[in-house]
Amino acid sequence: MNLWVGLVSLFPEMVSAIASAGILGRAIRRGEMGFEVFNPRDHASDRRRTVDDRPYGGGPGMVMMAEPLLGAIGEARERAPSPPRVVYLSPQGAKLDQSGVERLSRLSSLVLIAGRYEGIDERVIELAVDEELSIGDYILSGGELPAMVLVDALCRLLPGALNNEDSIQTESLLDGLLEYPQYTRPEQVGPLEVPAVLIGGDHGAVDRWRRMQALLRTWRRRPDLLASRALSDADSALLKAGMLKAGMLEAGMLEAGLPQAARAGTERRRD
Numbered sequence: 418m419n420l421w422v423g424l425v426s427l428f429p430e431m432v433s434a435i436a437s438a439g440i441l442g443r444a445i446r447r448g449e450m451g452f453e454v455f456n457p458r459d460h461a462s463d464r465r466r467t468v469d470d471r472p473y474g475g476g477p478g479m480v481m482m483a484e485p486l487l488g489a490i491g492e493a494r495e496r497a498p499s500p501p502r503v504v505y506l507s508p509q510g511a512k513l514d515q516s517g518v519e520r521l522s523r524l525s526s527l528v529l530i531a532g533r534y535e536g537i538d539e540r541v542i543e544l545a546v547d548e549e550l551s552i553g554d555y556i557l558s559g560g561e562l563p564a565m566v567l568v569d570a571l572c573r574l575l576p577g578a579l580n581n582e583d584s585i586q587t588e589s590l591l592d593g594l595l596e597y598p599q600y601t602r603p604e605q606v607g608p609l610e611v612p613a614v615l616i617g618g619d620h621g622a623v624d625r626w627r628r629m630q631a632l633l634r635t636w637r638r639r640p641d642l643l644a645s646r647a648l649s650d651a652d653s654a655l656l657k658a659g660m661l662k663a664g665m666l667e668a669g670m671l672e673a674g675l676p677q678a679a680r681a682g683t684e685r686r687r688d
């Protein structure tokens with residue numbers, strides 16, 4: 418097993434469908450990823466199995482109580498094959514991105530905590546949580562979906578979890594770029610045809626076209642990704658060629674924001 422994940426959640430039934438389907442389900446069935454759910458309700462101390470209570474100081478909603486949560490985290494720690502990193506999914510956490518997923522995928526044991534209600538008693542975070550992670554600047558009603566977003570992203574990086582046909586080599590963000598556009602049969606959909614280069618049989622031309630599309634798409638949609646990396650001379654030339662083709666450089670509007678490598682290339686060309 419490459420990675421064991423224990424999820425602390427009040428709603429095990431909510432995650433079981435996600436954990437049994439597709440690539441994630443297959444990785445769990447094959448034993449490439451371990452996945453178990455721990456319910457704080459099993460660690461409640463009263464007959465009604467209470468796990469939440471009103472917040473001290475007043476205010477709306479309920480708060481998840483510390484003791485059932487700490488009990489479930491403790492159970493997960495005991496089941497983990499190695500000392501786990503404990504992550505609380507929270508809108509107050511650092512924003513999850515692909516490099517964060519890569520970092521966590523190198524661990525062998527992980528315990529994820531899914532909050533509910535108005536969140537969890539702060540002392541659980543102080544006592545048992547190593548880091549907080551958010552999946553974005555919006556509020557969900559529970560941490561189960563964020564936890565499963567992370568589990569799904571982790572699973573795709575585990576050696577052996579993907580078959581060849583699910584190859585991740587060209588996936589968006591893996592090399593800091595968005596992926597090129599994809600097409601499948603038929604060749605014509607309404608007025609739109611598949612770009613001719615993709616059916617011309619010239620693999621080198623296909624590779625160059627895809628790389629250019631990935632660079633252009635990233636430039637248009639996520640310039641922040643390009644701003645934080647240096648482009649190779651080849652990528653810089655491809656991006657400029659793509660921009661010229663798309664009329665973006667002639668317009669003269671975007672050139673000022675070209676990543677440094679691309680800008681240097683443009684200046685050289687003008688000399």
Ligand SMILES: C[S@@+](CC[C@H](N)C(=O)[O-])C[C@H]1O[C@@H](n2cnc3c(N)ncnc32)[C@H](O)[C@@H]1O
Binds near residue numbers: 552
């Ligand atoms: C309604 S939210 C509680 C939000 C809390 N009152 C706050 O303002 O920080 C309930 C639970 O959903 C989860 N959650 C909600 N939005 C999230 C997000 N963007 N990322 C990760 N977890 C989230 C957390 O586990 C949280 O404890």
